[in-house]
Amino acid sequence: MTVFSKSNICISDPTTTFDRYFQNCIGSCHAYLTLREDFRKHVRTVQKEIGFNNLRCHGIFHDWVGVYREVDGQPVFNFQNVNKIYDFFIEQGLKPYVELSFMPSALASSKDTLFHYQANISPPKDHGLWQQMITAFVEHLIHRYGLAEVKTWYFEVWNEPDLKDIFWSGSQADYFELYRHTVNAIKTIDGELKVGGPSTSKNLWIQELIDFCTDNNLPIDFISTHHYCADAALETGSDVFNLEYRGQKAMLSDVLAAVKQVKNSKFSDAEVHYSEWNVSPCHEDKYGKDSEFTAVFLLQTLKDLAGVVYSYSYWCLSDVFEETGPGSQPYSGKYGLINMHGIKKSVFHAYKFLSDLYDNVLDSSGESSWVTRSKGGNIRLLSWNFNEPLEVDFNGNDYLLDEQNKDETFNLTDMYGHYRIKGYRVDKQVGNSYRSWQAIGSPEYLSKEQVNQLIECSEPELFLDEEISCDGKLPLHHTLTPCAIVFYDIEKIAEL
Template sequence: MENQKTINKSISVKAADSAPFYNNVDFCVGTGRFGLALTKEYLDELAFVQEEIGFKHIRGHGIFTDDTAIYHEYEEDGINKVEYNYTYLDRIMDEYLKLGIRPFIELGFMPKDLASGTQTVFYWKGNTTPPKSYERWCDLVVALLSHLIDRYGESDVTTWPIEVWNEPNLPGFWEHADMKEYCKLFKETFTAIKDFNPSFKVGGPAICGVKDAEWIKGFLDFCKESGLKPDFITRHHYTIEFPEADGHYDYSTLMDEEEGFANLQSTRDIIDSYDEYKGLPIHITEFSTSYTPKGVIHDTNLNAALIARQLSRLGDMNESYSYWTFGDVFEETGVPFSLFHGGFGLVAAGCIPKPTFWTFKFFKDLKVLERGCVFKDDNAVIEKTDKGYAGVLWNESSKEGISIKLNLEDIAKDGDTDNEYTLIIKTVSPKTTNPLKLWHDLGEPATPNSEQTKLIKSAAFPQVTSDRLTASEGSISFDQTLDPETVVYFELSKSKVKSDRGYSYERTITTR
């Protein structure tokens, strides 16, 4: 970019340094409704995500909606009876476990036969009214858990977290946003599960954005008065203002990030103000930049950089944080019209990774190597590893570059003659990793053919560069430039060259 302003900064770390950083990037990821897991594209995208990143849990809506076909009422001899059908549920759960991922069970929405009303949400009409019979609702929940234990084993299934409902503070997701009725739903459900098997971990209220402090406090007041102790608290976290719609797409203005972090801290503070609930884990069961599945920001390099900062900070006050969602097979507002439609997913159709996919991959790789965080600020997280250092660097600015001089000390011990290191750098930027731009330059084909998909996917991977460096007085320094909207992963590790007899790399590359 011509005439681009560049900010210069230096980062110097020592092996004994310490910085607060809790990296639980792989605990959970979101999905559309569970019934979508019956489709091939969905499973292909999830398999790709699991191979590259590997999440432990998956959370989605609609485990009880009619497309999974679990709950049925019928009349026999003049008596209304209930039966359950687990055919689709078993197919879905079998596929999840094959891919090494387990559900974070969200209990909802209401089966049509069990619903007290007709209010629905989304293209696929998830019913959002209370049950007409709490007894039958609790029987349904316990029957589900009992079936899962019978099929997959108690020791495994009881580790699957359970969340009661989704966003009951929004009238579209819970009729009238009735807090009193939600608290009744939680109490009845929580009690039934704990009576069945107290090993299950159950939480709520899964709120999002509206009157959140009022709801957290009201929920905890109710739990205290009722003698309930949830195993965790859940909420959601999005970082945009109300979007502007244009055709099939939503365009949003970003919130101030610090206000968002302060809002999350307020939830932590409210919980900790109760002696009974102080320190209770908070799971963010949905987070992203935009809360709309038509949010164009999701497909951009800017989104990748914004999410990097979120991942560096969300662990400060939360046990986990689940990105919404892993893939673009998603139908809340209908079937997408185009490849890059602003979908929530880390992966687009054709298993094309978006830039944000690599932000998660980089933080997961950091977690695998970590031996303690030595540095964290608004542009970097750096970990000490067994063989050196590793880190994620990012630049959220759309206008200014950042030039960072990194000085990594104590990398080699005094007197250590084995002081050769390999530096690997993976870069995701608008210049290096930009499938959105290639799709645009191809003419924005709504449903690319196989050759176009292959070409777009080829532009969706990080640029990888390498170097060999030698420690001097136990330290290594190198410079790294971050263009606007860029995320970089680096890994510096001890690596001695062991050439085969007669081989010279220097002679090879200079031969004429």
């Protein structure tokens, strides 16, 4: 089936400012992996070609980072690895979005742990000692990076404490007590430092944290939460409990509900951050994380949410990601924009195209496209074909889509002069390293030659490169197969 679409767009029409909220933050696995050179290479690639403002990772207080230990019952702090981690962030133009987790084992109230890297998920054995650690940590950051800089960072209390005995072994009341001691420690240092939470899954505990802070006269500078289109308790293996794909529009519905809760509260000016999101939380969901579907799901979701939320942090940057251990295959549903070998996925190109759009969006841009204009009259246009799944499989197989081709024409008017037009395409066949890997037999281990082959196959197809003279009109026509993306870069090179 083919759907036909035609849009008439006058390039001199009014514009609005492009909302780059999606570049405000991106996630990564646990902090210690930042010391790995392959991860650092992936960050450099992402920052060079896309550019994010903040990076959020788990576990800055994990034992491997080495912040906290005790000698003769007294706390001893060590921030050497924190410096290496955050220095690298800042060198790449990234501010730390500081998730205050997990519990150092010497400070933990139990031995409950999570993940391959054994993150302790328990409340502190002594909130006073936790508060001392937070104070020493933040004071060290200010000493190293300066108060003015650290005031621009976000301090988020824990990660998904609503997931009982997964990310937090305590109760909701225990989490609120952790929040109380954390915010008091940080605000005592400087009242303008930004503290927030509850960093929950599935938009939970927002009202409860607001009520707790209201009742206890505690500040909260931002509300953070997470969601997935297929949302359930976090999956830590291939077993899928009762996940249900809710439909892509559920993403907008969730965000609108969260924003409404905040706007109707005492903290109506608090920023709303989604500090983690993706198609599904399943670690084996290759189609939802590695394929062309991921790219168009992302584009449609980011289009829908423009102007609604302060930040929307994709989970995550790289497949150097070890919650369930190192990836067993080059593509294994590991969340990243880049696979473990540094090969770009289709979703990387979606972000790259978005980052390349101009800052002035024409009001006539469609529901599944952006048309942007530079001050000099150049045009960049991004369009995609998102098809909803009819059936899903979170264990690695392709979803069954309601497949429709889209025959699309953009008639650009008020175009006068000589232009160079470049058109790029990403779909199931091109710009798609996951499908290229499948085409060579899905090898478990890649040779250097295969890595280089897949890197070459991962780049978008340049399907159009020509110069043209326009006397008022420029028609752009293409057919988008399911989950296809096109990007046009139209540069004015001379007047008529």
